[in-house]
Amino acid sequence: MPTNIDKFSDIRPYNDQEIQPAIKRVINSEEFMDAILSFRFPKLSKYLGFALKPLLRRYFLYKWGSIDSIDKMQKVVGVYMQHMIDSTTTKFTYSGLDKLDPEQNYLFVSNHRDIAMDPSFVNWALFSENFHTVRIAIGDNLLSKPFVSDLMRMNKSFIVRRSVTGVREMMKSLSTLSDFICTSLKSDSSIWIAQKEGRAKDGFDKTDPAIIKMFYVNGKKQKIPFDEYIKSLNIVPVAVSYELDPCDQQKARELYELSESGQYNKSQFEDIESIVSGIIGQKGHVHVAFGKPLSGGFENAEQVAEEIDAQIYRNYFLHPSNLIAAQQDVDNLSAQDIAAFKARIQAIPPELQETVLKMYANPVGHFTG
Template sequence: MPTSSDRFSDIRPYNDAEIQPAIQRVINNDEFIDAIVSFRFSKIAKFTGFLLKPLLRRYFLYKWGSINSIDEMQRVVGSYMQHMIDSTTTKFTYSGLENLDANKNYLFVSNHRDIAMDPSFVNWALFSENFKTVRIAIGDNLLSKPFTSDLMRMNKSFIVKRALKAPREMMKAVLQLSDYIFTSLQNDSSIWIAQREGRAKDGFDKTEPAIVKMFYMHGKKSKIAFNEYIKQLNIVPVAVSYEFDPCDRHKAKELYDKAQTGEYKKSEFEDIESIVSGIVGQKGHVHVAFGKVLDSDFDNPEQVALAIDEQIYQNYYLHPSNFIAANKKLDSVKEVDKKRFEKHLQNIGPELRETVLKMYANPTNNSLCQ
């Protein structure tokens, strides 16, 4: 029988002893170095790539070679995060943490707009108020390259297995995931997980009841009543809002192609490109709103999903871009806001403009319906 420390070994984040070996694998991975060269030095990569690659390896070895613990890795990530906030946002704010206890663990169920930045901004808000940072759920569809899996698991991410096809294997993976989430919450860490599989590309945030059913799998196996188990999870809805979504054009292109042809084909490195775009793209004002713990008596997953949605819609921070897209005339929306949004839309092709406007308008409509 596996012990509690190793029955999650294939999905859990790395521990201290695994950090440095993972760093060495990443630094020596040619695809990782190639990706850095192509994204960071695209204009000169063709002519100087053979010189840049060994220099990059030396640089990463210098920066990461002495990291031997999760805490040290978190400090490194923290320095990158501060630089990213300073260079890609006009303001970062958060609300609601006064309703939570820094000594408790929570299951943060968040709307999902950006692959890497949603949990990163949640973590930064928690860190700023002396809360422990979370363990982050990430789909294995984003980990097709070994170096991406290593990078994510070094940074407190755990794996959600989505690629399995056999029903028995899928059920086994879901039960393992449910068990892992409950065990983490009971012992040593809060959890961040998106309210649905994949980003809300149309700006319409909606919790999938299937996510809640997954939460309860461990409770069901342990014969714990649904409403009692949900209370033990300390579920907190979280709304992350961006004044400008760096990936809005790419999301609109996917929606447009599906509407026109019925399908959309991802390029090989599209997920990695989305992660990079989300990190380096201009975001304007970003706000993270933490809701209150769900403590009602719920009879089924659908009720829980609706309760999460209600808090996300109520707490979602609406930016001028949201009001302008929804054609809402408010005194708080200034002429300078309209010009900023119009400037942002200049990078959007005319065929995608309507889709992008709906993307920004939907949070406003959802909020006003509450």
């Protein structure tokens, strides 16, 4: 990074010099140790956590102690990623990269189903075809724990500040974010960002025009025409589809409670639990479909959002789970697929089953609509 004032220091991913200090902070974090122990050893941690923590710290020092660069961190993540794909998916496929240039930087605007896995699968597809991996946008609502922020920024994530209040602070934050995205695309990195704030818990993928307006803040400041600036960003819509959503029941619980009582209160580690569930849960077949770069002809943010949506709907890969839930083309599916999905639904609490079915069925409506 430059030796002068780093205007993106509060939001950008860590650089090589910052990796080891961040690793040490994570390993020394009591909350990180508590989180790992509660997930890995839920029963033992209640009684023997004090004894397990020193052992866990030694383990992480052994595994991470020699990591001193972004490249080394990416290689470590790559090993975990390969293990995750082997153990939690039946198949991983992708399409559309043959139409893109590995030497070009792109702004990948993706549908959003899983906090960590969406950009991870996009990155794995890119890596498999010798593209550079992306910088990942992540909301600061997920970074309430300092160790989570460190972990994310070690892995090429940058921060979208959603918690700022006041018009002046919000505009300053949007301007910095827009500038950072443009600067990254012009220099050394592609970008991944979700099409809207938060996951599509109901299965409806819809781009928020506010995201497009944020992109243009930097262009507007430079008095570049909207269409010209949008075209310069090389926006590529991306559709990530999971045959099985490891967090389907958690999402349905939130939607159910919101519909019943009008409110839903997250537990302390719920976002972290969702990240872990998404990583270790069974996903079946996962497909990542890359669309075509937006070529121009847009008058406003709404038109850009509509084109992104159109490509995502068109390219979304429909799995047997989607078709069974929507009761479409079921005759062409295997009895084994039908029985397995019905068994999954039956294992879900009765009050949540209809919500989960709609979650899987909704993409079919997009596809056929």
